[in-house]
Amino acid sequence: MARFIEEGFNCSNANKSVLSGIEAVASLMKQGHFYVSRDGIPEKTQNDDVMDAIRYAIYTQHHQMVTISAIKD
Numbered sequence: 001m002a003r004f005i006e007e008g009f010n011c012s013n014a015n016k017s018v019l020s021g022i023e024a025v026a027s028l029m030k031q032g033h034f035y036v037s038r039d040g041i042p043e044k045t046q047n048d049d050v051m052d053a054i055r056y057a058i059y060t061q062h063h064q065m066v067t068i069s070a071i072k073d
Contacts, residue, residue, distance in 0.1 A: 016056055020059060024062045028058065
């Protein structure tokens with residue numbers, strides 16, 4: 001990660017809380033804010049590293065926003 005920062009990328013370690021991450025993504029899916037599709041057709045995937053990475057990114061961003069909100073309050 002140090003190399004990415006040196007190159008000017010805005011990055012941080014992911015929050016890999018599995019259950020909380022799954023709950024955050026599931027909530028977005030239920031609200032219709034996130035879905036996976038192939039050729040415009042929604043599909044479910046299993047054992048997918050890309051889905052894990054997406055879950056890490058979504059939950060990390062969500063967790064950071066909640067933390068910042070709590071600090072401001």
